[in-house]
Amino acid sequence: xxxxxxxxxxxAQAGGSLRLSCVVSGRTLGAYPMGWFRQAPxxxxxxxxAMSWRGGPTFYADSVKGRFTISRDNxxxxxxxxxxxxxxxxAADYYCAASSRTARGVKRDDYDYWGQGTRVxxxx
Numbered sequence: 060x061x062x063x064x065x066x067x068x069x070x071a072q073a074g075g076s077l078r079l080s081c082v083v084s085g086r087t088l089g090a091y092p093m094g095w096f097r098q099a100p101x102x103x104x105x106x107x108x109a110m111s112w113r114g115g116p117t118f119y120a121d122s123v124k125g126r127f128t129i130s131r132d133n134x135x136x137x138x139x140x141x142x143x144x145x146x147x148x149x150a151a152d153y154y155c156a157a158s159s160r161t162a163r164g165v166k167r168d169d170y171d172y173w174g175q176g177t178r179v180x181x182x183x
Contacts (some may be wrong), residue, residue, distance in 0.1 A: 061172040062094075063155040068177030071145050079140040079177060081155030088116075089127035092164030095129065095140045097151035098176075104154065108140060108163030118165050122148070147183045152176040 064111035067079040104171070108129040110117045117129050128141040138155065155174040162169035 061157055061159070063157050063172055063174035065080050065153065065155045065174040065177040068179045070085045070180045070182065071103060071142075073145060073147055073181055073183045075145050076140045076141070076143045076155075076177060077145065077177075079142065079153055079155075081138040081140075083138070083155075083157050083172075090159060091158045092162055092169060093131070093155065093157045094170065095138075096154045096167065097149075097179075098154070098157060099125060099151040104153075104167060106165050106167070107119050107153070109169075110138075111164070116130075118163065142179070145179075145181045150179055152178050152179045 062084045064082050066078050073078050090113040092109050092111050095107040096104050097102040097107050107123055108119045110129050126144045131138045148176050154176045156170035157172040159169045
């Protein structure tokens with residue numbers, strides 16, 4: 060069973076940085092995508108960033124492009140989301156997701172396995 064587990068959330072000031080981690084236990088997922096999504100109170104879960112475990116293109120939501128960076132450490136089965144220049148609108152619960160099939164990875168339906176989320180709070 061594949062299980063993503065997020066960590067690294069917390070409180071940051073606007074303009075500051077946080078780095079989220081996602082350890083994926085279970086079988087390795089090869090070329091399939093993994094991604095980050097977020098959900099603010101009263102809003103739907105939205106796409107943030109995605110990549111393949113084997114490298115290749117990365118994808119970002121327009122709202123985070125240039126500020127967030129997705130990366131991975133295959134040896135540790137760990138993915139990261141480096142968040143810089145945080146804004147109050149970035150405050151949300153952040154979820155890591157892993158897929159067991161070939162997909163671009165920018166939609167919720169592309170993913171089969173979800174973590175429990177880690178909360179990011181941004182003070183203005």
